[in-house]
Amino acid sequence: MLRDRRILLAVTGGVAAYKAVYLARRLLERGAEIEVIMTEAARRFVGEQTFAAISGRPVSTDLFGSSRVSPHTELAGWAEVIVVAPATAATMARLAAGLSEDLVTATLLASEAPVLLAPAMHTEMWQHPATQRNVERLKADGHQFIGPAEGSLAGGDEGPGRMIEPDEIVAAVEAILTGPLKGWRVLVSAGGTREPIDPVRYIGNRSSGKMGYAIASVAAARGADVLLVTSSTLPPPAGVELFRVETAEEMAAQVWNLAPGVDVAVLTAAVADFRPAKEIDSKLRRRDGVPELVLESTPDILAGVAALDDRPFLVGFAAETGSLDGARRKAMEKGVDLLVANDVSEPGSGFGTETNRVTIIRPDGASDEWPLLDKRQVADRLWDLVAQIRQS
Numbered sequence: 569m570l571r572d573r574r575i576l577l578a579v580t581g582g583v584a585a586y587k588a589v590y591l592a593r594r595l596l597e598r599g600a601e602i603e604v605i606m607t608e609a610a611r612r613f614v615g616e617q618t619f620a621a622i623s624g625r626p627v628s629t630d631l632f633g634s635s636r637v638s639p640h641t642e643l644a645g646w647a648e649v650i651v652v653a654p655a656t657a658a659t660m661a662r663l664a665a666g667l668s669e670d671l672v673t674a675t676l677l678a679s680e681a682p683v684l685l686a687p688a689m690h691t692e693m694w695q696h697p698a699t700q701r702n703v704e705r706l707k708a709d710g711h712q713f714i715g716p717a718e719g720s721l722a723g724g725d726e727g728p729g730r731m732i733e734p735d736e737i738v739a740a741v742e743a744i745l746t747g748p749l750k751g752w753r754v755l756v757s758a759g760g761t762r763e764p765i766d767p768v769r770y771i772g773n774r775s776s777g778k779m780g781y782a783i784a785s786v787a788a789a790r791g792a793d794v795l796l797v798t799s800s801t802l803p804p805p806a807g808v809e810l811f812r813v814e815t816a817e818e819m820a821a822q823v824w825n826l827a828p829g830v831d832v833a834v835l836t837a838a839v840a841d842f843r844p845a846k847e848i849d850s851k852l853r854r855r856d857g858v859p860e861l862v863l864e865s866t867p868d869i870l871a872g873v874a875a876l877d878d879r880p881f882l883v884g885f886a887a888e889t890g891s892l893d894g895a896r897r898k899a900m901e902k903g904v905d906l907l908v909a910n911d912v913s914e915p916g917s918g919f920g921t922e923t924n925r926v927t928i929i930r931p932d933g934a935s936d937e938w939p940l941l942d943k944r945q946v947a948d949r950l951w952d953l954v955a956q957i958r959q960s
């Protein structure tokens with residue numbers, strides 16, 4: 569949480585300035601106090617009134633003519649962290665050169681608070697040697713960067729240069745201010761496994777990987793080293809090391825290989841419990857009649873991690889339909905530190921959805937029901953809880 573933390577949001581002139589509005593809202597929802605400053609160019613993209621209405625405070629845009637005597641030094645001293653989002657090539661160049669002719673650069677120069685820059689620009693501008701030189705210089709000066717991501721850019725172009733999503737910026741701000749996951753090595757499993765029947769068919773399930781990716785992404789943004797073992801085809805979250813697998817057997821091998829030495833393992837993957845005992849070499853034909861499939865058990869990946877001598881803090885997930893009694897049993901019997909249960913038959917929860925309603929169950933049976941939240945918010949709260957338990 570960011571309760572009462574003082575965050576200065578500096579918005580500079582790019583199309584991604586519209587995303588800074590959502591960023592401001594998310595920071596406020598996390599309990600932060602925010603002040604917004606804007607460059608003249610930023611005001612061409614988004615009006616200052618929008619930020620003023622969201623933050624409940626006037627927006628500062630000018631070094632002179634403000635009600636403050638010395639806006640840049642006042643704001644510089646007030647901020648616990650300064651977020652520049654979007655950070656344009658021009659603003660980064662000015663900051664790298666130590667120029668201070670507008671309110672944003674003057675405030676940045678006057679502040680000792682940590683600075684987080686979220687660049688946004690066209691690929692050619694980002695990759696230009698001058699911009700890269702400025703990035704290196706700013707890093708050497710102690711400034712931190714998040715992104716840019718790859719994706720669609722203004723004017724229909726594609727490539728690196730897209731501003732990272734606001735929720736990831738919020739998590740990075742939390743990492744700077746609280747740093748609970750710095751130095752942690754975290755393993756996350758995600759997606760649904762596919763167990764081949766023949767070269768074209770498989771036994772699978774409805775997991776999209778969204779829940780696991782949110783957990784991996786938040787952990788990475790909060791400073792953890794994240795290893796993500798996944799059977800999902802979603803684009804990987806920023807800052808994680810990715811291990812692609814398909815079957816339960818492959819996922820087990822990869823998870824068991826990586827688990828020794830990690831601090832926390834969160835196993836969100838929907839792993840098949842059964843697979844065809846034998847994969848048929850060539851495509852089954854209708855004319856050969858209805859085949860008989862013999863199934864066998866897959867490895868229990870979670871049990872393998874729980875059995876490690878020096879096992880990580882272990883979080884399991886449980887997909888249930890209706891009653892959570894099965895999940896309560898798993899929490900007590902599976903050797904986990906926490907079990908996250910979701911009723912996948914409930915609308916808005918479980919497979920493929922953007923949201924989830926989960927119940928956190930501890931090995932002693934104590935449980936806590938969380939409201940319906942975005943999967944990213946579930947991830948935020950889960951990491952808050954894990955950090956709190958591990959630090960107590």
Ligand code: PMT
Nearest residue numbers: 775776777778779838839868869870885886887918919920
């Ligand atoms: O991916 P999404 O579309 O976002 O959907 C998210 C989700 C519904 C998949 C997720 O929230 C979830 O519930 N994941 C767990 C699904 C599951 O397999 O539950 P389970 O009750 O069958 O398994 C319990 C635990 O044992 C899980 O941590 C699972 O990863 C693990 N397991 C299961 C079988 C197996 N052979 N090995 C395992 O390690």
